[in-house]
Amino acid sequence: MTSRPNGEPLVRLSGVNKWFGELHVLQDIDLEIARGEVVVVIGPSGSGKSTLCRTINRLESIEKGEIAIDGELLPEEGKQLARLRSDVGMVFQSFNLFAHKTILENVTLGPIKVRGTSKADAEKRARELLERVGVSAQADKYPAQLSGGQQQRVAIARALAMDPKVMLFDEPTSALDPEMINEVLEVMIGLARDGMTMIVVTHEMGFARRAANRVVFMDGGRIVESADPETFFNHPSSARAKDFLSKILDH
Amino acid sequence: MQFLIDNFALFRDAFLTTLSLSLLAGVLALVLGTLLAALRVSPVAPLRGLATFYVETFRNTPLTVVFFFMIFGLPQIDFVIGFFPGAVLSVGLYTAAFVAEAVRSGINAVSAGQAEASRAIGLTFGQTLREVVLPQAFRTVVPPLGNVWIAMIKNTSIAAGFSVSELSSLLPRLVNANAGDLLTVLLGVVVGYMLITLPSAYVVHRLERRVAILR
Numbered sequence: 001m002t003s004r005p006n007g008e009p010l011v012r013l014s015g016v017n018k019w020f021g022e023l024h025v026l027q028d029i030d031l032e033i034a035r036g037e038v039v040v041v042i043g044p045s046g047s048g049k050s051t052l053c054r055t056i057n058r059l060e061s062i063e064k065g066e067i068a069i070d071g072e073l074l075p076e077e078g079k080q081l082a083r084l085r086s087d088v089g090m091v092f093q094s095f096n097l098f099a100h101k102t103i104l105e106n107v108t109l110g111p112i113k114v115r116g117t118s119k120a121d122a123e124k125r126a127r128e129l130l131e132r133v134g135v136s137a138q139a140d141k142y143p144a145q146l147s148g149g150q151q152q153r154v155a156i157a158r159a160l161a162m163d164p165k166v167m168l169f170d171e172p173t174s175a176l177d178p179e180m181i182n183e184v185l186e187v188m189i190g191l192a193r194d195g196m197t198m199i200v201v202t203h204e205m206g207f208a209r210r211a212a213n214r215v216v217f218m219d220g221g222r223i224v225e226s227a228d229p230e231t232f233f234n235h236p237s238s239a240r241a242k243d244f245l246s247k248i249l250d251h
Numbered sequence: 252m253q254f255l256i257d258n259f260a261l262f263r264d265a266f267l268t269t270l271s272l273s274l275l276a277g278v279l280a281l282v283l284g285t286l287l288a289a290l291r292v293s294p295v296a297p298l299r300g301l302a303t304f305y306v307e308t309f310r311n312t313p314l315t316v317v318f319f320f321m322i323f324g325l326p327q328i329d330f331v332i333g334f335f336p337g338a339v340l341s342v343g344l345y346t347a348a349f350v351a352e353a354v355r356s357g358i359n360a361v362s363a364g365q366a367e368a369s370r371a372i373g374l375t376f377g378q379t380l381r382e383v384v385l386p387q388a389f390r391t392v393v394p395p396l397g398n399v400w401i402a403m404i405k406n407t408s409i410a411a412g413f414s415v416s417e418l419s420s421l422l423p424r425l426v427n428a429n430a431g432d433l434l435t436v437l438l439g440v441v442v443g444y445m446l447i448t449l450p451s452a453y454v455v456h457r458l459e460r461r462v463a464i465l466r
Contacts, residue, residue: 057371059367059370059371077294078375079375082370082373082374082375083373084373085370085371085372085373086372086373087373088371089371089372090368090371090372092364092367092368092371094364096362096364096365096367096368097368098365098368098369098383099365099387100383100386100387100390109372109374109382109383110372110373110374113374113378113382114372114373114374114378155368158368158372159371159372162372162373
């Protein structure tokens with residue numbers, strides 16, 4: 001489907017290590033993600049995949065190693081970090097829409113406050129994005145009035161409104177009712193087709209097969225295997241991945 | 252009744268003094284208290300320390316002692332402040348500590364995901380607080396802030412001991428000369444406080460229902 005990406009890596013992690021107290025949650029992670037590439041990160045719970053995703057915009061700090069986005073190292077804190085984060089879209093498992101703002105305001109807040117876009121321009125763009133994810137009719141409602149699937153699609157629109165260089169998805173469908181999962185995945189597949197660089201932590205193997213350029217399998221805080229979906233699902237090389245796949249794919 | 256009518260001007264002036272003392276101290280407490288709460292959740296450790304020091308100092312000092320310091324202590328270091336401004340400062344600075352704790356509890360009640368989502372779209376710490384966290388925090392702290400406000404109104408009575416002619420100062424002043432009208436004076440004073448506190452409770456209740464949000 002999407003053409004193989006090339007050129008300088010857009011996201012580069014090298015020698016990344018993180019501890020939660022005694023727990024060594026990320027161990028010597030090296031990962032490069034090319035422009036336009038869609039990487040799906042899978043693994044058992046507790047394998048560090050969500051933490052990995054959250055380190056890329058520094059919602060989690062790291063103790064050792066380097067993370068660079070578009071050639072620029074992640075700053076420690078402050079305004080530079082905020083600026084860099086604005087180029088990295090993030091979609092959370094629990095949506096995290098701003099509860100006190102309407103759907104439209106959720107999408108325009110970033111562009112207005114961070115990019116300095118005028119209210120009129122931000123709203124015009126927000127309505128286009130809401131249209132694209134299929135929730136334009138809900139623009140004036142509050143998040144709690146929407147279904148989970150709708151909320152998550154708004155969250156994607158909110159991230160897209162910043163024109164991010166890369167999008168992070170941290171288990172975007174794990175909190176959804178089964179019948180709402182597909183509406184979110186369809187939006188994500190559309191994004192992948194349009195060439196968005198994406199890092200997706202998910203348990204949705206169907207999405208990995210259809211949209212991913214590469215599957216990264218994590219276990220115990222390490223990247224155990226990294227391969228194209230075809231190879232990974234049909235001929236996993238590590239015993240751990242074989243075991244994991246046998247448990248989730250059989251039924 | 253005749254006694255109240257005869258002394259109406261006195262009651263009115265005392266009432267207005269209590270009212271303006273409450274309003275000025277209330278605004279000071281709300282602004283400073285919110286700022287202190289923001290400092291207490293700031294990522295900068297010295298700012299957190301400073302705010303914690305402030306809150307613990309004022310929360311654990313009797314208000315009368317704060318008044319004493321303002322009115323008699325400050326002149327010792329050549330900083331003379333009038334009785335009324337001293338009362339506003341004392342009540343306002345003291346109450347700010349309680350406002351800070353109420354607002355902080357509200358900030359803690361806002362789910363961490365809200366702040367994470369704000370940071371993820373590139374808002375700075377200050378913008379995250381202003382745009383996302385505080386507006387939601389205030390909704391949950393309306394009832395406790397209402398308590399702080401009503402307690403503060405009653406606390407303004409300490410000013411009576413420091414030459415401010417507010418409502419409670421009428422008690423010794425009128426009763427000394429008219430012992431027979433003790434109950435009438437008490438009634439007048441209590442009604443004066445209630446004229447402020449009861450509408451406040453009503454406003455707080457209305458506000459609570461208006462800002463209630465769906466989660």
